[in-house]
Amino acid sequence: MSKFRNFALAAIIALPSVAFAAEAAKPVSKVAAKDYGLGTPATLDMYKAYLIDVRPDGQGAPVGKGTVKEGEKLFGDQCSSCHGDFGEGVGKFPVLMGGEGTLTRDHPVKTIGSYWPYASTLFDYIDRAMPFPMPKSLTPDQVYSITDWLLNQNNIVKDDFVLTNENIGTIKMPNGNGFYMDDRKVAEKSFWNANACMKNCKPTVAVTAKAISLNDPPKDAKAAAK
Amino acid sequence: MKKPSDSRAPAQVSRRAMLAASTAALGLAGTRAAQAEQKPLTVSEWATQLGRPVDDHAYGVPSKFEAGVIRRRVDWLTATAESSVAFTPLAALEGIITPNGLGFIRDHGGTPDIDPAQHRLVIEGLVEKPLIFTLEDIKRFPRVNRIHFCECAANSAMENNGPQMQAVQYSHGMVHNAMYTGVLLKTLLEAVGLKPNAKYVMPEGGDASGLTRTIPLDKALDDCMIAYNMNGEALHPGHGYPMRLVVPGWQANMWVKWIRRIKVGDEPFMTHEETAKYTSLMKDGRSRMFTWPMDAKSVITSPAPEAPWMSKGQNVISGIAWSGRGTIKQVDVSLDGGKNWVKAQIEGPVLPFSMVRFYVNTDWNGDELLLQSRAHDNTGYVQPTKNMLRAIRGRSFNYHNNGIQTWQVRKIGEVNNVEVS
Numbered sequence: 001m002s003k004f005r006n007f008a009l010a011a012i013i014a015l016p017s018v019a020f021a022a023e024a025a026k027p028v029s030k031v032a033a034k035d036y037g038l039g040t041p042a043t044l045d046m047y048k049a050y051l052i053d054v055r056p057d058g059q060g061a062p063v064g065k066g067t068v069k070e071g072e073k074l075f076g077d078q079c080s081s082c083h084g085d086f087g088e089g090v091g092k093f094p095v096l097m098g099g100e101g102t103l104t105r106d107h108p109v110k111t112i113g114s115y116w117p118y119a120s121t122l123f124d125y126i127d128r129a130m131p132f133p134m135p136k137s138l139t140p141d142q143v144y145s146i147t148d149w150l151l152n153q154n155n156i157v158k159d160d161f162v163l164t165n166e167n168i169g170t171i172k173m174p175n176g177n178g179f180y181m182d183d184r185k186v187a188e189k190s191f192w193n194a195n196a197c198m199k200n201c202k203p204t205v206a207v208t209a210k211a212i213s214l215n216d217p218p219k220d221a222k223a224a225a226k
Numbered sequence: 227m228k229k230p231s232d233s234r235a236p237a238q239v240s241r242r243a244m245l246a247a248s249t250a251a252l253g254l255a256g257t258r259a260a261q262a263e264q265k266p267l268t269v270s271e272w273a274t275q276l277g278r279p280v281d282d283h284a285y286g287v288p289s290k291f292e293a294g295v296i297r298r299r300v301d302w303l304t305a306t307a308e309s310s311v312a313f314t315p316l317a318a319l320e321g322i323i324t325p326n327g328l329g330f331i332r333d334h335g336g337t338p339d340i341d342p343a344q345h346r347l348v349i350e351g352l353v354e355k356p357l358i359f360t361l362e363d364i365k366r367f368p369r370v371n372r373i374h375f376c377e378c379a380a381n382s383a384m385e386n387n388g389p390q391m392q393a394v395q396y397s398h399g400m401v402h403n404a405m406y407t408g409v410l411l412k413t414l415l416e417a418v419g420l421k422p423n424a425k426y427v428m429p430e431g432g433d434a435s436g437l438t439r440t441i442p443l444d445k446a447l448d449d450c451m452i453a454y455n456m457n458g459e460a461l462h463p464g465h466g467y468p469m470r471l472v473v474p475g476w477q478a479n480m481w482v483k484w485i486r487r488i489k490v491g492d493e494p495f496m497t498h499e500e501t502a503k504y505t506s507l508m509k510d511g512r513s514r515m516f517t518w519p520m521d522a523k524s525v526i527t528s529p530a531p532e533a534p535w536m537s538k539g540q541n542v543i544s545g546i547a548w549s550g551r552g553t554i555k556q557v558d559v560s561l562d563g564g565k566n567w568v569k570a571q572i573e574g575p576v577l578p579f580s581m582v583r584f585y586v587n588t589d590w591n592g593d594e595l596l597l598q599s600r601a602h603d604n605t606g607y608v609q610p611t612k613n614m615l616r617a618i619r620g621r622s623f624n625y626h627n628n629g630i631q632t633w634q635v636r637k638i639g640e641v642n643n644v645e646v647s
Contacts, residue, residue, distance in 0.1 A: 082305070094266065194606055208647050
């Protein structure tokens with residue numbers, strides 16, 4: 001996962017107070033086991049029902065596979081009442097497809113195709129939290145199929161692509177390189193200001209915008225100004 | 227018109243009705259009546275008859291005259307009432323401790339009712355000895371008490387594109403401040419022992435949403451806690467009963483409620499809540515991720531749109547400030563939209579990663595004021611204006627809006643949410 005190495009490097013540059021990869025050189029545990037005599041020692045069998053996380057490289061993905069065709073059917077049955085037949089979203093429920101090229105516009109459409117950096121996140125999230133009223137009710141094969149169909153709907157995989165635990169860590173997402181580590185300490189360095197102005201800080205002050213009512217959606221500042 | 231005790235009322239009624247409801251709720255209408263009436267005092271009926279039995283409410287409730295001081299949800303904001311937010315009524319609160327019944331609740335899959343006897347926390351992954359803990363196990367570890375603010379990264383997000391919410395409850399009400407009792411996460415990680423390649427932990431919620439986040443090990447070993455009591459009593463279900471993670475100074479989304487598992491790993495987990503959500507889209511179309519600390523922020527909670535001044539003369543400007551990078555060192559208040567500033571009086575405890583309460587006393591002649599507050603923290607960070615944020619980030623950053631808020635005190639009984647040049 002070269003992407004991870006990039007993140008780790010960015011982390012060292014952007015957040016010197018948080019040591020990430022710097023610790024990797026030392027093969028010594030930061031926290032040695034200390035026996036409090038509390039808690040029950042657990043074998044994997046005892047907690048495997050909780051192990052549902054899937055990492056970008058595919059670690060944690062349960063054995064299974066799914067198809068676009070099966071995913072389309074499942075999505076229609078299990079997901080479309082909120083997300084629409086094509087993933088276009090119903091009402092205020094999330095839009096899952098489209099939105100390419102909108103991220104720099106005034107009203108960006110952030111979808112799986114236009115925004116999400118990892119396919120693993122899609123599987124992990126559907127598996128743990130969807131369908132919204134019945135989370136954790138789908139089998140791994142069903143989650144692979146729905147994930148496969150959503151990737152296909154966003155033109156990320158072809159119609160005949162079979163998504164499995166073996167290949168989920170290899171999917172390249174369109175916006176996979178669209179993220180970088182928190183850089184506020186650099187990009188917003190000017191906010192650390194030892195000499196904040198206290199007197200006559202600006203020549204004039206005018207009201208430029210005003211909230212009009214409680215029910216209106218966000219207003220353009222200029223339009224809202226009176 | 228709906229009664230103010232209806233939790234949906236303010237989102238659906240006019241601003242005038244909201245004002246009336248809020249004014250009554252704050253007792254300000256009573257103040258006005260007392261000033262208008264010039265007649266001798268009489269003995270009240272409640273002085274001539276017995277009140278209610280001491281255990282009339284086995285678990286106490288506020289006066290019925292405070293019925294409007296409640297959390298509220300905004301109907302149009304979210305698709306469902308289960309993945310939504312109920313906001314803290316900041317205008318009615320004082321000091322720095324938020325009562326448990328009023329602290330905001332942000333759920334992603336509803337509030338579960340978890341039987342503490344059946345709840346388990348497992349710590350696994352890159353550990354020497356995976357352990358499963360009961361609540362009773364957790365309570366037998368050494369305890370700490372810490373006062374911390376908890377702010378949703380989306381607090382004030384509705385204000386990013388211009389002033390919108392005509393109430394501080396909605397513009398800033400995704401924050402609360404409380405004392406947590408629990409065990410340091412470091413202690414629990416000692417109990418399991420970490421492998422040398424451990425670098426991150428991933429807390430996971432035991433609710434329907436099963437929320438997960440990545441937390442770097444240094445933070446986990448520094449000041450994170452597994453809390454079970456909040457402001458003295460057991461956590462309320464909406465705050466994570468029977469146990470939640472506390473991540474001082476960092477976005478509330480990481481304070482995983484109903485925590486059932488902590489996985490220790492060597493790479494970030496890139497969960498839904500740290501990729502698709504809680505990332506900030508910048509104007510170049512790329513996004514900041516892992517924006518963990520909440521920057522210094524302040525807001526005047528009274529007067530506010532729902533708590534306007536009702537009299538000229540002596541009035542108190544009251545507000546709160548906090549910083550996820552450390553301790554609040556100074557708060558400035560402007561009466562003229564940021565042209566001139568005075569240092570506010572910070573009254574009460576000043577603690578790291580905790581709210582402070584500030585005041586400015588003022589003699590108001592009834593003329594229009596443009597009230598602002600500006601927080602400074604001990605790292606030298608000074609709360610920016612909204613336009614300073616937009617100049618760097620654009621208008622779609624969504625999370626981490628800590629820009630300076632302006633309240634236009636227009637006349638007696640009217641305060642508006644505005645922006646100024």
